[in-house]
Amino acid sequence: MFGRYFKLSERQTNFRTEIVAGATTFLTMAYIIFVNPDILSKTGMDKNALVAITCIVTALATLIVGFFAKAPIAMAPGMGLNAFFTYTLVMGQGVKWETALGAVFLSGLVFLMLTLIGLRKKIVEAIPQSLIAAISVGIGLFITFIGLRNLGVIVQNEATLVSAGPITREVLIGLLGLLVMIFLEMKGIKGALLIGIIISTITAALGGLIEMPKKFFSANLDIGKVAFKLDILGALKWSLFGSIFSLMFMDMFDSVGTLVACCHQAKMVDENGQIKGLDRLLSIDAIATMFGALFGTSTTTSYIESAAGIEQGGRSGLTSVVTGLLFLAALPFVPLVGVVPSYATSPALIMVGIFMMKEIRRIDFSNLEDAFPAYIIMVMIALSYSISTGLAFGFISFAVIKAVAGKLKEIKPVMWIIAILSLVFLVQERLAEIIMKI
Secondary structure: OHHHHOOOOOOOOOHHHHHHHHHHHHHHHOOHHHHHHHHHHHHOOOHHHHHHHHHHHHHHHHHHHHHHHOOOOOEEEOOOHHHHHHHHHHOOOOOOHHHHHHHHHHHHHHHHHHHHOOHHHHHHHHOOHHHHHHHHHHHHHHHHHHHHHHHOOEEEEOOOEEEEOOOOHHHHHHHHHHHHHHHHHHOOOOOHHHHHHHHHHHHHHHOOOOOOOOOOOOOOOOOOOOOOOOOHHHHOOHHHHHHHHHHHHHHHHHHHHHHHHHHHHOOOEOOOOOEOOHHHHHHHHHHHHHHHHHHOOOOEEEOOOHHHHHHOOOOOHHHHHHHHHHHHHHHHHHHHHOOOOHHHHHHHHHHHHHHHHHHHHHOOOOOHHHHHHHHHHHHHHHHOOOHHHHHHHHHHHHHHHHHHOOOHHHOOHHHHHHHHHHHHHHOHHHHHHHHHHO
16 A cells, blocks of 8 residues: 555655665654754743654654655754744844744745745746756755764864864764764665664663663643744734745745755656656645744754655655654653764764765866856855855856856846845845834
8 A cells, every 4th residue: 555655666665665764864853852942942932842842843744745745855843944033033133932933934824825826846947957966965065064063073163163073982983883884885785874873872872871861751742832822913014024034035945955955866856857746845845834833833844864864765755754753753752762862863964965975976067157156055055054045155156157158048037036035135134124224
C-alpha cells in the first residue's frame, strides 16, 4: 500500500531506505525541540508549552508534506526567523508576543496569496540555472559552517571573527562519527549518517559525557498558555508593515532556496529542470506558517536539514511521514531525545555540505556575467549566516551586471521583480523607520 501511494519503485527507493532517511532527517533537526523554545521563551512565552508546540507544528507540517506533496521535505519553525521574531520584533520594537504572532500569521497569508496567483512559482522558474546551482553550493557551505561550529572545530575569535577550536573529547567523538560516515559512504552502505550519529552518541555515553535525564517520560503537554493567543488585529498597523514584509521575504527566499536545493538533490525535477509539484509545496509552506502562528510559534518553513535524509536515499513523501511521526513520538520523550548531543549530529551536516558542493560544476566560471552573481550567493549565504540575505545580494548583482553589459533581454520580467524585492529587503530596516515616522 505504501509502495503504491508514495510510488517508491518509480522513484527508485524502498521502504527501508525511506525509514532510514526519515530518521536521519529527524536526528539532524531534533535540536529545534530545545533551541526554538529557548529563543521564543525570551519574549515571555511559556517554555514548556513551546516545547510541545514545536513538536506538534513540526510533526503536522511535515506529515502534510509527506502525504499531500509526497516530497522528502521537513518543515519546522525556522531558525533565524525565530530570532527575528524574538530579538527584533518583540525585544527590539517592543511588540507584544501576541501581536508578533499576528504579524507572522499575516505574513503567511500574504505568502499564500502570492502562491495561489502563481507569483512564487514564477519567481523560482525565473532564476537562472547557474544561480540555482549556486544556491545549493551556498547552502552547502552554510550548513557545513553550522556543523563545524556546533562540533567545536570552529569557535568565535574577537580578532579574526572565527578560528580553530581546541581538540576536546567532544570534538574527537564528533570526528569519529564523521570518519564512520565517510567510511560507510565510501562503501556505499545505506544509513551512513544515521549510523555515525548513533556510534558517536554511544561513545559519548560510554565516556560519561552524556548526563542521563532524571526522567524519560514527560506528560506535560499543556499548550494553552501560548496556543491561539495571537492578535491579528493588533498587527494590522503601518508600524508593523516593514516587519511583516521582512518575515514574508525571509520565509519566501529561505523556503525557495531550500526547496530548489533539496528537490534538485532528490531528483524531483522534470526534463526542463523545473521542480515537480512546486505549487503544492509552496502552498503547504505558507499554510504551515499560518497554523504555526495559530498554535503559537514563529514562521514555519522548509528545513535544509531535509538534505541529510535525501542524501541517505529519501526520495518520496514516506521520508517526511517518518520524520513527522518521530516528532510526534518525541513529544512525551523530550528528555530522552535530548540525550543525543549536538557534536554527534553535527558531522551529518558537514557530510551534507560536501554532497551539495557537487552542484558547483553547473556554474560556468569562464563567463563572469553568470559566475559573479553565483559567487556572491555562495559566499554571502555562508558569511551573512542567512539564506535570504545571500540570495538578495546575488539576485541584485545578477540584474545589475546584465544591465551594465547591455543584455536586458536576458533578464526575465519576474527577475526584475525579484531584484527589486531583494533591494527592499536589504533596506527594510531603514524603510520601517520611515514608515513609523509617518
